[in-house]
Amino acid sequence: MSAMENFPYILTISSEKGGVGKTTLATNLAIYLKAMMEDLQVTVMSFDNHFTVDRMFELKGQQSNGTVEDFLKGVRGVNLLHQGQYGVNYIPSSDNLTEMYPGFKGPMALCRMMSESGISGIIVLDTRPDLNILTQNALYAADRVLIPVKDMPSLENCKHIFALFDQRGIDKKSLSLIPCLIDNRIKYDGLFRDQRTLLRAFAINRGYRCTDTYISKSPKVESLNTNPDGKIYPILNYARETEVHSQFTELAQDILNVYLQTQESRAFLYHQWQSEQEDRKKEAFLARLEGILPHCLICGARHEAGGLKGFYFETSDMNSRGFLHTECFVGMLCSLLYDLNAKSELYQLSLQVIRERASSSVSIFFPDSTGTVPQKLIFKQFDYNGTLLIERQLSLEGFYEGLLDGVRDHLFMLLNETMTGYDGKLRSGWLAIHPVNEARPEQVLQDASYRKLREIQRVISETKLK
Ligand SMILES: Nc1ncnc2c1ncn2[C@@H]1O[C@H](COP(=O)(O)OP(=O)(O)OP(=O)(O)O)[C@@H](O)[C@H]1O
Ligand SMILES: [Mg+2]
Ligand SMILES: [Zn+2]
Numbered sequence: 001m002s003a004m005e006n007f008p009y010i011l012t013i014s015s016e017k018g019g020v021g022k023t024t025l026a027t028n029l030a031i032y033l034k035a036m037m038e039d040l041q042v043t044v045m046s047f048d049n050h051f052t053v054d055r056m057f058e059l060k061g062q063q064s065n066g067t068v069e070d071f072l073k074g075v076r077g078v079n080l081l082h083q084g085q086y087g088v089n090y091i092p093s094s095d096n097l098t099e100m101y102p103g104f105k106g107p108m109a110l111c112r113m114m115s116e117s118g119i120s121g122i123i124v125l126d127t128r129p130d131l132n133i134l135t136q137n138a139l140y141a142a143d144r145v146l147i148p149v150k151d152m153p154s155l156e157n158c159k160h161i162f163a164l165f166d167q168r169g170i171d172k173k174s175l176s177l178i179p180c181l182i183d184n185r186i187k188y189d190g191l192f193r194d195q196r197t198l199l200r201a202f203a204i205n206r207g208y209r210c211t212d213t214y215i216s217k218s219p220k221v222e223s224l225n226t227n228p229d230g231k232i233y234p235i236l237n238y239a240r241e242t243e244v245h246s247q248f249t250e251l252a253q254d255i256l257n258v259y260l261q262t263q264e265s266r267a268f269l270y271h272q273w274q275s276e277q278e279d280r281k282k283e284a285f286l287a288r289l290e291g292i293l294p295h296c297l298i299c300g301a302r303h304e305a306g307g308l309k310g311f312y313f314e315t316s317d318m319n320s321r322g323f324l325h326t327e328c329f330v331g332m333l334c335s336l337l338y339d340l341n342a343k344s345e346l347y348q349l350s351l352q353v354i355r356e357r358a359s360s361s362v363s364i365f366f367p368d369s370t371g372t373v374p375q376k377l378i379f380k381q382f383d384y385n386g387t388l389l390i391e392r393q394l395s396l397e398g399f400y401e402g403l404l405d406g407v408r409d410h411l412f413m414l415l416n417e418t419m420t421g422y423d424g425k426l427r428s429g430w431l432a433i434h435p436v437n438e439a440r441p442e443q444v445l446q447d448a449s450y451r452k453l454r455e456i457q458r459v460i461s462e463t464k465l466k
Helices: 022-036 052-057 068-072 097-103 109-115 133-140 152-168 195-205 219-223 243-261 266-289 326-338 345-358 409-418 441-445 447-463
Strands: 009-013 042-046 122-126 144-149 175-179 309-315 321-325 361-367 376-383 388-395 431-435
Touching (some): 009 133, 009 266, 022 042, 022 144, 068 097, 068 109, 109 266, 326 345, 326 388, 326 409, 376 447, 409 431, 441 447
Parallel strands (some): 009 144, 042 122, 144 175
Antiparallel strands (some): 361 376, 361 431, 376 388
16 A cells, blocks of 8 residues: 555545435445544545535534635645544535536546545545536546445436446446445335345346445434534444444445555556656657757857847757747847848837737748749748738848848848758748747747647648748
8 A cells, every 4th residue: 555655545425316325425434434444544525515524523623724615726635634523534515616617627637636635545525416527526536436326216327427437438347336225124025125135136237336235224324414413423423223333334344445455546546647747748848958959040159158048949840949049030030021230220129029029929931932942931920829910022132152141141041050951952841930938948848838839830831831
């Protein structure tokens, strides 16, 4: 179990049917688990708004750090744990959860929160009687799911849970039905003598697992919910003489056995998967850093000599990639677009406008493909939605001869090192220049930002470079 330290094992109690004994099962199982294994950390939380958990476990006088709602909004679980009665921890309930359903889209979000919760031991999760997104999350995060069924309609309903697992391709062996609220006085004639045997038979016939243990209906157990002080009393302490007590003991023992045999809980596996992802991202980032040219291709100075790197460039064939100084690139655009010499006054005025536009758009250069040797270079600037902002044709006069005229010499130097083939001609393809954060220019090569960059390049190059 050492691999699972600081990662919880999740036991979810779920059924679409209301009133089948979910909450009774969740809260009491937590108490039995704790009683049977004293050094095990046991935590209960509920996605329902009945506050049963609170009424059962609350120790008066403890200050609250937050509720299940805070947990689902990203607060680390371990910071929300309340010490409760019977040695069981709980996270206080909330009646505000429905409001956050829309923000809770991914089916694996809860699994992530569990893996980052810092809680160890077993978490027992009580759910609402429906299959909303939170319940789905609770199912996918679970190492084990108990589905209470009390009659044919509730058995009928389980197929939705099984279907959810099929949809996501998750192993259904963690799911098992448990007959609950079984009235032993009801007897049938024929093959299935009683309610429990009948439910079991139907369950197994449909390919559902069913626990060996079932939970009887007991008036004593029912009465534990109704007390003058508003509290709810546990079976372990207040209904020891009932059959239900031994049934919970048996069930808790089975849960502990399976728990103790579990090497890697889902929360732990999720953590492992996530750190592998992180490693993979780090590697991808380092691979992208490799081959970045050490100097600014416009002024020729090495980046370590200083100067703000405000733009990242790459060619469509990825042969040339690197950073440009903000001033170099903005200055170059200014000369090109307005045919201005750097010494003129108008040039200084235009700089600001060009700088602003360049810092929120993608600049693309590509040779005009008419003729064997391109005589023109096309320049296009797009916003990040792919909308064309400016288009210019730039003369390549003097480029092949190596003539510099003061206006286009920066461009020619840039083209030389990015787009020129071994034969001195411009290669086909394009050169894209993207604005980057001057404070952290390399960030553009991180997974998420780089994916965005490639996406806009794809959009532009597929449809807009004609
Ligand atoms: N073993 C039992 N014997 C008798 N009554 C029981 C037993 N277990 C639960 N009950 C009673 O059945 C009712 C429903 O139980 P519980 O609240 O646990 O079901 P639930 O599935 O959580 O309901 P909901 O879907 O509304 O959340 C409660 O009044 C509870 O006291
Ligand atoms: Mg309930
Ligand atoms: Zn430069």
